[in-house]
Amino acid sequence: xxxxxxxxxxxxxxxxxxxxxxxxxxxxxxxxxxxxxxxxxxxxxxxxxxxxxxxxxxxxxxxxxxxxxxxxxxxxxxxxxxxxxxxxxxxxxxxxxxxxxxxxxxxxxxxxxxxxxxxxxxxxxxxxxxxxxxxxxxxxxxxxxxxxxxxxxxxxxxxxxxxxxxxxxxxxxxxxxxxxxxxx
Amino acid sequence: xxxxxxxxxxxxxxxxxxxxxxxxxxxxxxxxxxxxxxxxxxxxxxxxxxxxxxxxxxxxxxxxxxxxxxxxxxxxxxxxxxxxxxxxxxxxxxxxxxxx
Numbered sequence: 001x002x003x004x005x006x007x008x009x010x011x012x013x014x015x016x017x018x019x020x021x022x023x024x025x026x027x028x029x030x031x032x033x034x035x036x037x038x039x040x041x042x043x044x045x046x047x048x049x050x051x052x053x054x055x056x057x058x059x060x061x062x063x064x065x066x067x068x069x070x071x072x073x074x075x076x077x078x079x080x081x082x083x084x085x086x087x088x089x090x091x092x093x094x095x096x097x098x099x100x101x102x103x104x105x106x107x108x109x110x111x112x113x114x115x116x117x118x119x120x121x122x123x124x125x126x127x128x129x130x131x132x133x134x135x136x137x138x139x140x141x142x143x144x145x146x147x148x149x150x151x152x153x154x155x156x157x158x159x160x161x162x163x164x165x166x167x168x169x170x171x172x173x174x175x176x177x178x179x180x181x182x183x184x
Numbered sequence: 185x186x187x188x189x190x191x192x193x194x195x196x197x198x199x200x201x202x203x204x205x206x207x208x209x210x211x212x213x214x215x216x217x218x219x220x221x222x223x224x225x226x227x228x229x230x231x232x233x234x235x236x237x238x239x240x241x242x243x244x245x246x247x248x249x250x251x252x253x254x255x256x257x258x259x260x261x262x263x264x265x266x267x268x269x270x271x272x273x274x275x276x277x278x279x280x281x282x283x284x
Contacts, residue, residue, distance in 0.1 A: 161262025
């Protein structure tokens with residue numbers, strides 16, 4: 001009973017938050033509602049007995065990724081709305097509706113073909129975090145190391161891209177000056 | 185009782201919200217937000233399948249999806265800042281330089 005109430009409550013909250021994110025004109029409102037939606041999603045992970053995943057979701061998304069977005073938005077003038085020239089609405093709604101229908105069908109097929117066997121079964125003897133650690137550092141050790149290298153590459157790329165000509169103000173100059181600097 | 189179907193339908197709804205965002209918005213920052221929503225929707229589906237089939241593989245894939253999302257944000261925002269310095273706008277249409 002408790003699980004049902006929690007599921008519907010968090011489902012409604014998450015959907016509302018993400019609709020605000022997608023529809024909002026203001027980038028700041030969109031970012032705040034996205035952060036709230038991420039926290040609500042971690043509730044689903046706790047409901048699904050994936051405790052470690054829920055904690056990682058809160059730390060990585062609501063902590064790191066949102067802080068990154070907040071810092072990136074300091075470089076841009078976010079109070080100024082981007083003028084959006086919206087395409088013809090009918091075709092967008094038709095295409096997105098069709099793709100959404102297709103996705104629902106694709107996601108519902110595992111229920112129809114009910115023949116999936118557990119490769120790394122969950123056990124009740126040890127907790128979720130221990131089980132995740134055991135599987136991650138035995139069966140998925142190589143992907144884990146590759147992911148670590150990928151994160152390192154992404155970190156260096158982010159630093160190099162964002163820190164180029166960091167000493168110059170980009171808000172006080174007109175574009176022409178920055179373009180001239182960029183050519184040399 | 186909440187079954188796997190509930191979670192999968194929720195995941196599909198969230199994914200289609202993200203899809204509408206990607207198709208509809210012209211602000212590049214909003215496209216990044218919509219991508220994050222899509223990745224999170226898939227993570228819910230992975231965790232739910234992991235629970236209902238008693239298999240930890242789904243959670244493992246969710247971890248790798250989170251790692252990929254983090255690196256995507258780092259590189260993507262770096263490129264976005266460079267683009268804003270060059271053009272002074274983050275409108276998607278400003279990327280179109282070849283008028284065909």
